[in-house]
Amino acid sequence: MGKKILIIGGSPRKSGNTATVAGWVAEGAEFAGASVKIVDAARLKYKIAGCCSCYGCQVSQQFRCVILDETTDVVASFPEYDVVVFASPVYFFGLSAQIKMLIDRMFSLFKFSDGKTIHKLQKVNFALISTCGGDLDDSGIALVDDTIKKIVHFIGKTHQSLLIPSLPPALEQIAKREDVKEKAVEFGKKLANW
Numbered sequence: 800m801g802k803k804i805l806i807i808g809g810s811p812r813k814s815g816n817t818a819t820v821a822g823w824v825a826e827g828a829e830f831a832g833a834s835v836k837i838v839d840a841a842r843l844k845y846k847i848a849g850c851c852s853c854y855g856c857q858v859s860q861q862f863r864c865v866i867l868d869e870t871t872d873v874v875a876s877f878p879e880y881d882v883v884v885f886a887s888p889v890y891f892f893g894l895s896a897q898i899k900m901l902i903d904r905m906f907s908l909f910k911f912s913d914g915k916t917i918h919k920l921q922k923v924n925f926a927l928i929s930t931c932g933g934d935l936d937d938s939g940i941a942l943v944d945d946t947i948k949k950i951v952h953f954i955g956k957t958h959q960s961l962l963i964p965s966l967p968p969a970l971e972q973i974a975k976r977e978d979v980k981e982k983a984v985e986f987g988k989k990l991a992n993w
């Protein structure tokens with residue numbers, strides 16, 4: 800059976816660099832037999848911005864945020880996927896605020912007690928798609944990659960990443976980048992066969 804892949808888009812620009820690259824990754828993954836769902840984190844309706852540290856999820860028996868809004872089901876569904884992909888532009892040397900808000904709600908997927916951490920993400924692989932304007936060394940894209948690496952390592956897994964630096968901000972440019980498209984489609988195929 801084909802892999803189930805969830806891509807979380809974290810850019811406020813609907814047809815921007817990150818969304819375009821994520822679309823190509825989805826295309827490659829679907830071509831290789833995966834089913835892909837794309838969720839636009841920038842357009843989910845939030846009751847709160849990020850996690851409010853209520854620790855309600857730690858009291859609850861469920862692995863689900865107790866704040867009920869459009870993020871709740873998306874995050875709670877992570878264990879159902881073979882691969883969860885975070886797609887974020889680099890904003891001030893880090894993840895976009897839009898995707899960070901959703902990532903912080905992942906606190907609800909863990910139970911922390913007596914020095915032990917329990918979660919249900921053993922079967923999930925994680926990946927990152929990131930785009931930026933600067934080059935590989937100075938843009939902060941390596942920091943974004945490292946952040947996801949740390950999160951995924953904490954879960955007990957490794958991640959794969961597609962980092963696309965040096966992109967101009969003009970919206971019409973990215974669609975013409977056949978070189979980026981090729982890399983993204985290949986990355987999608989790789990995720991489908993992970």
Ligand SMILES: Cc1cc2nc3c(=O)[nH]c(=O)nc-3n(C[C@H](O)[C@H](O)[C@H](O)COP(=O)(O)O)c2cc1C
Pocket residue numbers: 810811812814815816817818888889890891892893930931932933934937938939966967968
């Ligand atoms: C608020 C903001 C902060 C940014 N910060 C960085 C940065 O720290 N490093 C970088 O290389 N590019 C930075 N950029 C450029 C974006 O990362 C780049 O244009 C990206 O491809 C935009 O993706 P999008 O079209 O999906 O929004 C920034 C852009 C914005 C709007």
